[in-house]
């Protein structure tokens with residue numbers, strides 16, 4: 450059991466059924482709320498935790514929504530962030546094949562959002578080998594397809610460049626990257642800490658599309674070690690799935706120890722972000738694509754104290770890139 454009362458279980462049916470029911474109820478509550486105008490569609494993720502959802506009557510969910518003010522993200526979207534005119538390039542639309550949690554995938558979603566290019570986001574299950582293999586010959590995300598041009602691409606930054614520089618998709622919006630070694634060093638320094646916090650939470654949230662089914666969760670847990678394990682050892686026959694899930698649960702159980710460390714780590718970001726509208730002094734560009742994609746993952750960590758500047762940056766970029774944060778489904 451975790452400090453949040455969640456358990457990650459590899460194969461037993463009980464948790465899966467509970468999760469499925471919870472998800473169904475959450476979707477019902479959310480769509481009801483949306484239908485009544487209480488919640489913007491992005492608020493679909495304002496979800497109560499899995500153990501308590503069964504106890505929550507629909508009426509009280511709606512009532513609490515009414516009582517609480519709109520989050521800044523929801524009020525920012527229409528009013529404060531300028532979006533270019535929507536671009537529609539042919540039919541069928543361009544498709545991005547992604548996992549929601551994947552920062553490389555967020556880069557690609559971000560450039561489509563920043564240029565306001567109408568596109569389709571196709572979330573793959575984490576164990577889906579066929580879809581990516583048919584497109585590019587291996588299991589990888591992100592992949593971008595422009596059906597009208599018979600074009601398929603992988604490599605996130607190549608895709609970002611391809612889309613940013615295509616004049617048929619509107620004028621370029623990105624300034625070159627400024628080689629932010631400070632941000633890269635920050636990320637490297639805290640990589641283990643954030644892996645320990647984020648990886649179990651992606652799976653435990655129960656709401657990321659790539660983990661909707663047990664097979665997707667199993668594939669992720671099998672392929673992504675939690676520190677201090679190294680990938681080859683973790684994936685080897687030295688461990689079975691029950692052990693791997695047990696290690697994920699151990700990480701969740703260390704929340705009280707890890708969260709204060711994470712709070713200290715994110716304080717360092719405050720001095721590295723120039724403003725909500727651009728992380729680097731010259732202006733909005735590749736640095737923001739890369740930084741937002743990385744920092745968005747922090748928002749899956751419930752009770753993480755992001756500084757005002759970092760929070761403002763994430764909320765602004767989330768609206769500009771049209772990629773929602775995890776705030777309201779944080780675990």
Ligand SMILES: N[C@@H](CCC(=O)N[C@@H](CS)C(=O)NCC(=O)O)C(=O)O
Pocket residue numbers: 548551552553588589590591603604605606672
């Ligand atoms: N250099 C690639 C890296 C992409 C990448 O590593 N994607 C991960 C997902 S976060 C992946 O697909 N790994 C293989 C797998 O999950 O099986 C890019 O920038 O697009």
